[in-house]
Amino acid sequence: MSRSYSRRDFLRLGATGGTIAALGLAGFPTLSLARSQLDARIAVVGGGSAGATVARYLKEHAPNLRITLIEPNETYYTCYAGNWYLGGFRDLDTLGHGYDNLRERHGIEVIHDRAEELDLAGRRVMTRNHTPIQYDRLVVAPGIDFDWDRVEGLDREGTEQIPHAWQGGRPFRILREQLEAMDDGGTVIVCPPESPYRCPPGPYERMALIAHYLKSHKPRAKVLGLDPKDSFSKQTLFKQGWEELYGDMIEWVPASAGGAPERLSVADRRVFTDGGDQMHQGDVINFIPPQQAGAIAHRAGLVDDTGWCPVDQETFRSKRHEDVYIIGDAAIAGDMPKSAHSANNQGKLVAATLVGELTGEPSPGFPTVNTCYSLVAPDWAFTIAAVFEHRDGRIREVEGSGGLSPEDEGKEFRQVEAIYAPGWYESITRDMFG
Template sequence: MHNFTRRHFLKAFGITSAAALTGIGLTPLAAHSAGKAHVVVVGGGTGGATAARYLKQLSPDMAVTLIEPNATYVTCYGSNWVLGGFESIEAITHGYDNLRDRDGVDVIQDKVIGVDADSRTVRLESGDSLQYDKLVMSPGIDFKYDDMPGIEEADAETIPHAWKAGSQTELLRAQLQAMPNGGVYVMVAPPNPYRCPPGPYERVSMVAYYLKTHKPRSKVIVLDPKEGFAKQGLFEEGWAEHYGDMIEWRGGSNGGRVEEIDVSGKTAHADGGQERVRADVMNFVPAQRAGQIAHDAGLTNEQGWASVDQRTFKSVMDDNIYVIGDASVAGAMPKSGHAANNQGKIVAAAILRELSGQEPLDPSSASTCYGLITLDYGVSIAAVYQYQNGAQAAVEGSGGVSPLGQSSTFRRQEAEHTRAWYAGITQDIWG
C-alpha cells in the first residue's frame, strides 16, 4: 500500500481537491466571510476528519474543533486485508497530528455525552463543554443486537463483528489463525441498510484467501438474510475461479436467514429452526443504526438513521446541526468511506456559504468502492451523484461496475487501483 501516493491516486482518477469542490458551491467569498465562527465536529472518522480539515483549509480564520475519543482511527475499509494476512493493523491506522499541527484544527481527545441544541453546546465526558455556531455530527454506526435472539453486545468478545475496525479486527484475525485446518468459518451477514454494502463479501474473499494459503481444507459459509448483494456476479466469478467450492453463500430464501445464535455452541439457527450451522469461527455482523450520540441528540428517525436535507446534510431536526457519513440518510449515496469523504466536503462548503449569507448550491459528488478477491484480483463499482428533486440521486449513465470475464491483467490493475485509492483517500482525510 505504501508504494502509492495521493499524487498517484489523483492522477489515476482525475481528481483534485479543488475539482472535487467545484460541484458543491464553494467560492472565495464564502471562505472569507466565515470569519471567526466556531464549528465543532463530532467524530474523527472519514466524514468528520474530512469536514474538519476542509473547513479549516478553506477558511483559515474559522475556529474548527474536532472531538474524537480515540487517539487514532482504524479504517473499516482496508481492514479485510488484515484478515487476509497481507496487511498490518498499523497500516490502516491514522492519527490526527497533521490535522492539528499543519491544518490548525483543534483536536480534543474526549467523548461527547450530550448536545444542548438550544444553547448550542456540547458536553464532554471530561466535564468540559463547548459552544458552537455550527455542529457537524459524524457518529458512524452502532449495532442492533436486540434484533437477533441469543446474542448480546458483550458476546462480541467471543463472536466478533469486526465491523468497527481495530481490536475487533485483531480478535477475528487471531481466531482465524487458531482455527484448525478443515474448520468452518461462518459469517452471519447484516440486513440492509448497513455500512459498506460490498464489505461482507470482500471479507469472505479475504478470509478464504488466508485459509486457502494456510488451512486449505477449511470451509467458508455465508448466511445472508438478503436475496442478493452488491457486485454479486463479480464476487461469485472470482470465488469460482480462485476458491472452487470453499465458499458457500446462502441467501435469505435458501437457509440464509438466521433467527437465533447459540453463542456457547457457535451455532446459527436458520430456516425456521430446521437448519443449524456450527462454526469454528463465527463472525456475526449485526443490523445497524446511527451512532448512539445521534440518538441521544434527538437526530434520528424511526428506522434509527439521521434524516437530513440532502442538499446540505443539515439535520431536519435542527437548523444548526449537520449529520454526515454512515449515520445519515443520503438518498442513492451508499454508506461507504468514499461517500463519507465527499459528504465532509459538501458540508464544509454548505456551512461556509450559509455563514456568508449565500444560498446553498446543488452539490455533485462521486463514490468508488473497491474490493479484493485475492491479493492480485480486484473489482470495483463507481457512481456519480447529484442533488436532484430533494435527494442525492445517481446520475444516469455515470459510473458502473467492473465487467465480467476479464483477464488476470485487468484484475491485477483493479487490485493496484484499490491500494492506490486507499493511499489517496486516507491522505486526503488525515494528511
C-alpha cells in the same frame, strides 16, 4: 444538467480521493475576503472519515474558523481495508490514522474525549471529561452503532467470542487471532447484516479474503455465508472470483434457501437458520449485526423510526434541528451508499455549504461521487463507481455514470484494478487526515 463520466474520470478520482470538483467540473470559489475573515465556532462530533474530512475542509475554505473535533480515539482505525488484514497481506497498524496533521498543519483543536450529550438548545457538546464545548454550528458524524435488539443470542459483550469486525481496530484483531487458532478443516461462518449497513460489498470481500488466508494456511477449511438477503452488491463479480480462485471453499446461502440467521448460541458457536430448524456449527463465527446511527444521534433525537438520521439531502442539514449537519454512515443520503468515499464527499460538500451559509455566499453545490474497490485476492479486484446529484428533493445517481467493472474481463484486468486499490486507500485517507 447531468453529464456522463468516463471510467478514466473515476480512476483520476481514485488517485485524488476526490469529488467531481477534482475533475475541474465544479469547485469551491477562490478565497474571498468574507471567508478569510470568517470567525465562528464549529464543533464536529466524530473523527472518522466524514468528521475528519469536514474539519479539514472547513479550515481550508475559512482559515479563521474555530474548529473543535471531538473524537474518543487517539488513533482511528479504518474498517475499510480491514479485510486485507484478515486476508494476511496488510498489517493492522497501517490502517490506523492519528490527528497530529489536523492539529499542526490545519490548526484544528482535537479533543480526545467521548461526546455524551448534545445540548442543542444551548449549543453545547457535553463530553465525559471536559467542560462543555460551545458552538455556533454543529456537524455530527457519529458513524454506526449496532441494533442488538434485533439479534437473538448476541449482545455487545458476546462479541469477544463472536466478533463483528465492523468497526476498526480491536474487533479485527480478535477475528484474525481466531482464524489463526482454528484447526485446518474447520468452518468459518460469516453472517452479513440486513440492509442498510456500512460498506455493502464488505461482507462478500471478507468471505473471499478469509478464503485467501485459509487456502494458504488451512486448505481443508471452508467459508459459509449465511445471509438474510437474496442478493448483494457486485454479486456476479464476486461469484466469478470465488469460483475461479477458491472452487468450492466458499458457500453462500441466501435467505430464500434458508440462510437467514434467526438466533445464535455464543457458548458453543452455533447459528440457527430457517426458522430456527437448521443448526450450523462454526469454528469461527463472524456475525455482523444490523446497524443504525451512532448512539449519540439517538440520545439527541436526531434519528427517525428507521434508526438513521433524516437530512435535507441537498445540504445535509438535519431535519430534526436547524443548526446541525449530519454526515457519513449515520445520514439518510438517498442513493449514496454508506461508504468511506461517500463520507469523504459529504464532508467536503458540507464544508462548502456551511461556509457559504455563514458568509452569505452561494454554495457551489457540486455533485458527489462514490468509488469502491473490492478485492477477492491481493491480485484480483473490481470496482463500482457512480456520480450523484440532488434532484427532485433527494440524492440520485446520475444515469449512465460510473458502473461496475466489466464481467467478461480476465485475470490481467483484475490484476490492474488490484494495483489501484491500495493507491485509492492511501490517497483518500491522506485527504481525510491531512
